[in-house]
Amino acid sequence: MMIEINQLVKRYDTLVALNHVDLQVAEGEILGLLGPNGSGKTTAIHCMLSLLRFDKGSIQLFGQKMTADNYAVKARIGIVPQEIAVFEELTVYENIDYFCGLYVPDKKKRQSLISEVVALVGLETFTSFYPHALSGGLKRRLNIACGIAHKPDLIFLDEPTVAVDPQSRNKILESIKALNQSGATIVYTTHYMEEVELLCDRIVIMDQGQVIAKGTKDELKDMVRTSDRLTIDIPFLPEEVHKKIKAQLSFEDMHYVDGVLSVTSTHLKDDLLPILTILQEANLTYGKISTKEATLNDVFLEITGKALRD
Ligand SMILES: Nc1ncnc2c1ncn2[C@@H]1O[C@H](COP(=O)(O)OP(=O)(O)OP(=O)(O)O)[C@@H](O)[C@H]1O
Ligand SMILES: [Mg+2]
Known part of the structure; x- marks a missing residue:
């Protein structure tokens, strides 16, 4: 198991954002975390990454307890946050180089990783652009490139296709498939059911902080009698x-x-x-x-x- 979560509870004051969540992600799979706004997807990811403290339960990544200073585990993780997080002062190339450089000190190695990721997300003609000159979809692709350039084994993508044009959306979905085929395990949150149907091996459906159903697409569909x-x-x-x-x-x-x-x-x-x-x-x-x-x-x-x- 790449991720093993047991009975996770997270409260924001009186609001129970995660209510006894159990979740397992196996090596090599694309897990879709599907749920409407406010169902707890981002909170769950932030707890897994130790960006948030939680109230109860346990989280293991790569079979180890995840803590905020477990750098060996952090280097194996890629994060593509829901809100675009890139530097406006840096070009596309420099942004990717900056984030990749947090994990890959060797400049030569970084150069080849950057070329690879730029091609993967289709930003070849934009490497010298500053973020403000990119369309929403291209900026999303840059956000993804920054999170994955260091070739992590486990990648979290939090709603990476919100408000992007169809062309960028397809490119993003293709890139994620390619990453998975080259061995990465992926956790993908979205409220677009078409995307999880297209992309994901297994799906976890959340609502109001609870896991309300999980299984493969077919297993979930078999649950509804109006099949x-x-x-x-x-x-x-x-x-x-x-x-x-x-x-x-x-x-x-x-x-x-x-x-x-x-x-x-x-x-x-x-x-x-x-x-x-x-x-x-x-x-x-x-x-x-x-x-x-x-x-x-x-x-x-x-x-x-x-x-x-x-
Ligand atoms: N920092 C915070 N302080 C207080 N409440 C919060 C905070 N962050 C999230 N919440 C609340 O916790 C619940 C879960 O939010 P979360 O952002 O995890 O949902 P989500 O599934 O990612 O939603 P979305 O699809 O809109 O991104 C919501 O009710 C939200 O309002
Ligand atoms: Mg969210």
Whole structure:
């Protein structure tokens, strides 16, 4: 395990920001920490990094207790903070060089690391720019480059794609995948469920300081009973054919209203063909077929009664 958190409690005065959080991150995985604003994602990261003291529980990184002066552990960690933290007085190159230099004293080695990270985040044509001359998306990429240039084994990225253009967003997601493929373990916080679906091996969903669900994307989706929905436009569906479909296949829910047959099932992929076969055998015409897979928002909705992004 790269990270092992047990029963972590963090209070800000009377507000319980983390309420008995358990979290494990295995070597080589991308863990998505998904939750709405104020759910405790940043607080959890800051506790892991010893930037914040916590009230109860334990945190181990690389199998060791993390403390504020454990420099051996710190050198193996990369941090990309939620708020962009770069020096306005330094160019893109100088900023990366500064942060990398905190861990890599050798200048030659640093030069090659900087070239590598500049290419990774796609800032090749901007190395002599000052931050104020960069777009929001490019500045985010610089923020990332500063946090990861020293090739850390464990990287924390706190909402790195907020308010960036689609091009930068894709570049950032690509870079994170590449970092992971070259061996880094990644903790990625976001409130965009599409990103965790795309990027993450395992997902932890937080709300109001608590871990409310965790698992792989499929495990989480299996938790919601309203799993997958299929609708087929069928202008005319005789009662006996409706019954036949019902008898042959066991659905969680099935109804025919206003020329549309709706089916809810956990095995839609296996169910579609038999339904169409029955319709064809009865010489019935059908129109549009659409399926809607359960989303992580459905999972969140099921557990908390509210939407992930409200
Ligand atoms: N320094 C602080 N003092 C008091 N309360 C705080 C402090 N930092 C955070 N909080 C509160 O703790 C809770 C968790 O905040 P946190 O920033 O960890 O959430 P988050 O999931 O990172 O949210 P966001 O998506 O907005 O970044 C919130 O209710 C927040 O208002
Ligand atoms: Mg945050």
